[in-house]
Amino acid sequence: MLKKILIANRGEIAMRIIRTVKEMGLKTVAVYSTADKYSLHVYFADEAVCIGPPDPKKSYLNIPNLISAAEITNADAIHPGYGFLSENAYFSSMCNRHKIKFIGANPNHMIQMANKVFAKKTMNKAGISCIPGINCLIKSSYKSIEKIADKIGFPIVIKSVFGGGGRGIRFVFDKSYLKNSWEESVKESFICFGRKDIYIEKLILDSRHIEVQIMGDCYGNICHLSERDCSIQRRNQKLLEEAPSPFLTPYLRKKIGEQAKKVAEFIRYEGIGTIEFLVDKNKNFYFLEMNPRIQVEHTITEEIMGIDLVYEQISIAYGEKISVKDLYPNFYSIECRINAENPYKNFSPSSGKITKVHFPGGKGVRVDTHIYSGYYISPYYDSMIAKIITTERSRKKAIKKMKRSLEEFSIEGINTIIPFQKKIIQNNEFIKGNYNTNFINENKIKCK
Numbered sequence: 001m002l003k004k005i006l007i008a009n010r011g012e013i014a015m016r017i018i019r020t021v022k023e024m025g026l027k028t029v030a031v032y033s034t035a036d037k038y039s040l041h042v043y044f045a046d047e048a049v050c051i052g053p054p055d056p057k058k059s060y061l062n063i064p065n066l067i068s069a070a071e072i073t074n075a076d077a078i079h080p081g082y083g084f085l086s087e088n089a090y091f092s093s094m095c096n097r098h099k100i101k102f103i104g105a106n107p108n109h110m111i112q113m114a115n116k117v118f119a120k121k122t123m124n125k126a127g128i129s130c131i132p133g134i135n136c137l138i139k140s141s142y143k144s145i146e147k148i149a150d151k152i153g154f155p156i157v158i159k160s161v162f163g164g165g166g167r168g169i170r171f172v173f174d175k176s177y178l179k180n181s182w183e184e185s186v187k188e189s190f191i192c193f194g195r196k197d198i199y200i201e202k203l204i205l206d207s208r209h210i211e212v213q214i215m216g217d218c219y220g221n222i223c224h225l226s227e228r229d230c231s232i233q234r235r236n237q238k239l240l241e242e243a244p245s246p247f248l249t250p251y252l253r254k255k256i257g258e259q260a261k262k263v264a265e266f267i268r269y270e271g272i273g274t275i276e277f278l279v280d281k282n283k284n285f286y287f288l289e290m291n292p293r294i295q296v297e298h299t300i301t302e303e304i305m306g307i308d309l310v311y312e313q314i315s316i317a318y319g320e321k322i323s324v325k326d327l328y329p330n331f332y333s334i335e336c337r338i339n340a341e342n343p344y345k346n347f348s349p350s351s352g353k354i355t356k357v358h359f360p361g362g363k364g365v366r367v368d369t370h371i372y373s374g375y376y377i378s379p380y381y382d383s384m385i386a387k388i389i390t391t392e393r394s395r396k397k398a399i400k401k402m403k404r405s406l407e408e409f410s411i412e413g414i415n416t417i418i419p420f421q422k423k424i425i426q427n428n429e430f431i432k433g434n435y436n437t438n439f440i441n442e443n444k445i446k447c448k
Helices: 011-023 040-044 063-072 089-097 107-114 116-126 142-152 175-193 250-267 298-305 309-318 395-408 418-426 428-432
Strands: 004-007 027-033 047-052 077-079 133-136 156-160 170-172 198-202 208-216 222-234 237-243 271-279 285-291 332-339 356-358 365-369 384-392 410-412
Touching: 004 011, 004 063, 011 027, 011 040, 011 309, 011 365, 011 384, 027 040, 027 063, 047 063, 063 089, 077 309, 089 107, 107 116, 107 285, 116 250, 116 285, 142 175, 142 198, 156 175, 170 175, 175 198, 208 250, 208 285, 208 309, 222 250, 222 298, 237 298, 237 418, 250 271, 250 285, 271 309, 298 309, 298 332, 298 365, 298 384, 332 395, 332 418, 384 395, 395 418, 418 428
Parallel strands: 004 027, 004 077, 027 047
Antiparallel strands: 133 198, 156 170, 156 198, 208 222, 208 271, 222 237, 237 332, 271 285, 332 384, 356 410, 365 384
8 A cells, every 4th residue: 555655746736646645645745946945845745855956857857866755755656747757768667666656657658659650650550540640750861851741741740759748849831941840840859858850740720639538447447538628729838728628529529538548448558648639620530649647637627527636546556446437527617727927028937926816716716726925936947837727517607707717816926827818718719619729829819
């Protein structure tokens, strides 16, 4: 039986995990960089260990320091949250080597899904529809790249094989931009991921970004928990998510759920994961990628299904059977990400001290965060500082509740994207459910 879990992360997700672990009657260990000394997760964990300076490579990405922190506190498990080392196969294997339970996917599944080209090949074997595309490594000559692009046909999208978070992606609508876009993608991929491997696939215009939550245990049981619509994005970064999707018909919802489950069954997946699809305007859908970890937006699935995904994740890691079967939603839930950025100045990062904060509340309102009055927003990490989640019996009511919550959420001392989120939630096309991944540009949403 697990007794103590070290959370190898920071911010709101560290607080999120700590709460569930404590409710399970287990002890918690927080780790922190010197920049996060006064973060809430440090205060609320049973123990806390400093693992290095602000630079993530020397702290939250420092595997030897994390393993050492687990050993000196006698933690028998590590939960990686999302981001950082949550999809790092080497970290997972090192935990196993030191007899520390890694609460997440096994190394083989991480390796299998990390390489997006290999993942697509696996999906083809499983009979899952994939976006047309061909593997193109940096060692390819430009002529071969040009030939492949011509074969697929423009528009195309250039992506990093080992990428994520919208990095290394370039959309190419015309052949005259191909060479520059290719070079830019390679450069950004190397800076962000340390790899220059790139591939090309057909760009699906006016698409919806739909993801399905799946769970699997070590006994071969697999279930899906319906879908989330993550199409509201800016520069390939998710801003607002909702569940269920207003775009899917009951038939398509069932079909996509079954396909996601088929993926998990084919690779014999264990743990919590997400299968992502692109759905075109004609409701044809294509496998995009798989994330073998918990997602930022797991909250809205929890709200519409009435389950705790972190609890399920820990239980699966301990060897228990999944406690639910395929579920379809009875509620509607929306999540707005609140980033410390200035929407009036091209979303420039905003660090500094929060002088005053007031959180929204009331029935059906959830706020996941790690901030408080007097907290200092560091420039070293991701800009997301909070998530607002509203849940209701209807989408219309969930939208109204989100509008009220955004108006009630007040943060002073720094800039946030709350004004931008207000514009999205009040947009008529969003209210109608008429949106896709190009929604921000098509509706010219901006703060002046």
